[in-house]
Amino acid sequence: MEKKLSANAMLYSIGFVFMLACSVGAFFYGIEVGADRTESRYEAEKASAEAKKSVSPYQQQDLVSFYHTVFLPYREFQNEWFSAVNKLSQGESIDASSAFKELSNLAKNKASEASSFNMQNSPLLGEAQVAYIRSLKSFADAASQAASSSKSAKGDELLQLIAKEKNYITATAQSLTAQQAYYDAMLKWSASVNVEIPSEYKLSAKLDLAKWDTLPITVKNKLMADSLLSRKQITTFYPHDLTSRVDEFIISGQAAKMKLGTVSQIVELLLDTDAVRSGDFADSHAKLYKKTLLPQLPFFSANAD
Structure with a gap:
């Protein structure tokens, strides 16, 4: 048991x-x-x-959207501003008071237009958008002041008053800041497409011609935007127009003939002699930049204003 x-x-x-x-x-x-x-x-x-992180915030579509929704409204105002200023500088008959009042209203409308699309998902484009809007608002105030000043000042005297007016100075500074940020965004885009292109490049007064010749076009354009910003010089032409004139100056042998060894020296000469025009880049595109990597933006085409 x-x-x-x-x-x-x-x-x-x-x-x-x-x-x-x-x-x-x-x-x-x-x-x-x-x-x-x-x-x-x-x-x-x-x-x-990681995949989301690897996607650049500066896509072709972002650059194009910025161009049409922010840059063009600013450019349309800028063209009208330069047109009025040019008439004054050449002594043409113009009702300055009426012209600047219209420019003030146009600047306000274009500032509102440039605010209609949110570009803040792309940091540099967001920065450029804010700067362009601020520039337009300051131009609106500068134009109003110019309309008032035109009652007692004419021609060159009025232009001198405008150039010294605080709102105009602010408008110019904001415009150049916006331009630099836009071209920096183009550089970031090109670096995301081609890993051999640096995403950052600093302007140097000692940049020699041999080094310049090796740089991608988006780097060159960004450096020219840097240069215009440093000179506090607002222009009718684009930074890439300045790029093409520098390249042509070097290729033609003029730089060697004049013993200019740095890009800064050439830029100074070209700007001081008023040797750059809007459309210079488009004229040189087929010869110099046909195979270069550029975003598909209208102002790189032969029909750019």
Whole structure:
């Protein structure tokens, strides 16, 4: 009887141990499966996050959207401003008071237009948008002041007053800041398309011609925007027009003939002699830049104003 009980007890013990082993095995198997699934999900989420990070905030579409919704409204005002100023400087008959009042209203309308699209997802484009809007608002105030000043000052005297007026100075500074940020965004875009292009490049007064010749076009354009900003010089031409004139000056042998060894020296000469025009880049595009990497923006085309 005791032997049978011992045998039964032994079988029960063996069964219990077997079931316990199975339970423990199942428990640890479950933990391993759960851990694998958690790790897989984590890796998937990490890969997704990395993929999002790898997407540049400066896409072709962003640059084009900025061009049409922010840059063009500003450019349309700028063209009208330069037209009025040019007439004054050439002594043409013009009702300055009426002209500047219209410019003030136009600047306000264009500032509102440039505010209609949110570019803040692309940091540099957002910065440029804000600066262009501020520039237009300051131009509106400068134009109003010019309309008032035109009652007592004419021609060159009026132009001198405008150039010294604080709102005009602010408008110019904001315009150049916006321009520089836009061209910097183009550089960031090109670097995301071609890893051999640097995403950042600093303007240096010692940049020599040999080094300049090796730089991608988007780097050159950004450096010319830097140069115009540093000179506090608002112009009718674009930074890429200045790029093309520098390249032509070097290729033609004029730089060597005049013993100019740095890009800064050439830029100074070209700007001081008023040797750059809007459309210079488009005229040189087929000869110098046909195979270069540029965003598809209208002002790089032959029909640019």
